[in-house]
Amino acid sequence: MRGIIQTTLKNESAVILVLLVLVGIVFVHNFASVDNAAVIVRQSAIPAIAVLGMTMVLMTGGIDLSLGFVVGLASTATGFMAKVWGLPVGLTVAAALLLGALVGLVNGVIIQYMKVPSFITTLGTGYILYGVSQLVSAGNVITRLPSSLLAVGRTDLLGLPTSVYIAVGIVALGWFLIHRSVFGRTLSAFGFNSRAAFLSGLPTARVNVLTYVLCSSLAALAGLLLTIRVNAAQPNMGGGVFTFEVITAAIVGGTSLFGGVGSVIGSLFGVLIIKVIENCINLMNISYHLYLAVQGGIILTVIVMDKIRSRAA
Numbered sequence: 513m514r515g516i517i518q519t520t521l522k523n524e525s526a527v528i529l530v531l532l533v534l535v536g537i538v539f540v541h542n543f544a545s546v547d548n549a550a551v552i553v554r555q556s557a558i559p560a561i562a563v564l565g566m567t568m569v570l571m572t573g574g575i576d577l578s579l580g581f582v583v584g585l586a587s588t589a590t591g592f593m594a595k596v597w598g599l600p601v602g603l604t605v606a607a608a609l610l611l612g613a614l615v616g617l618v619n620g621v622i623i624q625y626m627k628v629p630s631f632i633t634t635l636g637t638g639y640i641l642y643g644v645s646q647l648v649s650a651g652n653v654i655t656r657l658p659s660s661l662l663a664v665g666r667t668d669l670l671g672l673p674t675s676v677y678i679a680v681g682i683v684a685l686g687w688f689l690i691h692r693s694v695f696g697r698t699l700s701a702f703g704f705n706s707r708a709a710f711l712s713g714l715p716t717a718r719v720n721v722l723t724y725v726l727c728s729s730l731a732a733l734a735g736l737l738l739t740i741r742v743n744a745a746q747p748n749m750g751g752g753v754f755t756f757e758v759i760t761a762a763i764v765g766g767t768s769l770f771g772g773v774g775s776v777i778g779s780l781f782g783v784l785i786i787k788v789i790e791n792c793i794n795l796m797n798i799s800y801h802l803y804l805a806v807q808g809g810i811i812l813t814v815i816v817m818d819k820i821r822s823r824a825a
Contacts, residue, residue: 571768583731586611608733
């Protein structure tokens, strides 16, 4: 707990989040309410799960552009398994996560052993996944999912759905994995200098592949919970917008696009920053396209600053 508090105090994204909240309280009508705070928390829970996987991938110096398409594939698969095939809830959840892990394994093996750049690999597999999802679903949306499945992420506990508590548990595990384990130290070393990490005897190949497996598994979990939240399964559940949002959140939270640097707490704050901005724009009844423009400006600015810092280092 002490480590988490210290990391929070040192993180620039925490300051940005506080300033945004203060601006929202002063200038945005109905922002400062318990109900609105609960809305922001609920909307942040699922991206917070996905951003952990992206944070790990970015720490290796790679990127996973298939993340949003894995979300759509997991959503389609969940709908078919739960509604069409009538599989038990436990089996449906396990199969969706396994499907995500298999996609990550393919990505990781191609990137690590075939030396194909992560940008090309994950973009290619992403479009394959999207095509498969569209073919399987025939473009249809599966609605009215079984109540037993919906209970996994929508059961109310103390005014918040269980998806929020699942996200909190995943974030806690992710913090330990990245900041308190050999796996996390290897991630950082690999991102800074993969050759030096390999020569030091670190299991770089295994860790690099595992990183993509974890990223896709978390994306599949996000797709499952999104499907439960909206009570509908469809291949368009994730796509490019969700991927872009997750990457933006990770970078705003201090994760470097050039590898070696990443923070779970920072990425979590990055998600909250994006959702606070989105919430303010919704409350002010401003066009969603303006939000996309603002989001693009944010990520471009942060990337430029990240590049300047990397050169200075």
